Amino acid sequence: MAKFTHESTEDQEEEELQEEVLDFAPAALDDFLLEVEDPLQEINFRIEEDPRPTFISALLKEPLKSELIALLKEFRDCFAWHYHEMPGLDRELMEHELPIKEGYLPVKQARRRMSIDTELKVKEEIERLLKAGFIKPAIYAD
Incomplete structure (x- = not known):
């Protein structure tokens, strides 16, 4: 039992030490918020008449930055900048509906x-989305 008490005392001292370390924080950390978003560098894949911008972190170092840009340029045909470039998207992939319970009317919200x-x-x-067939008007009885 004496051994158990001895270990318990060491554990308590260790917990107290850890608490002391956790309680200490430089005052400077409370004075400002750290920036959590990387600055971005724009990469344009097309000519000026039809810009195709994308962005990568400006903090990337060479040669990773060059490799990433080369990879993005190699597969630029996989990206779509306009709705008409995405024909035939399957509605089973993603579809948003506004389900209304039987016997209830939709709530009309105030105009924003x-x-x-x-x-x-x-x-x-909205016109671009309608023209591309990405959205359609909801039709309710009332």
């Missing part, structure tokens, strides 16, 4: 206000 510029961009994007 936005700037004219934002509203025009949203309308333009």
Whole structure:
């Protein structure tokens, strides 16, 4: 039993030491938030008339950066920058529905206000999605 008490005392001392280490933190860590997002470098795969930008971390070192750019350029035909470049996407792959329970009407939400510029961009994007067949209007009885 004396041995058990001895180990217990060592364990308590070790826990106290660990607590002391955990309690200590430099005050500078509380003064600012660390940046968690890498700065980005734009890579353009096409000519100016039809830009095809993508972004990679600006923190990558050579030769990894060059290898990554070469790999992206080699497989650039796997990327789509416009909806019309993705014909025939199977709806079984991904489809979002708004299920409405039998006997209930959809809740009409208040109109959300936005700037004219934002509203025009949203309308333009909706038209592009409708034209590409990615979305369709929901038809309800009421």
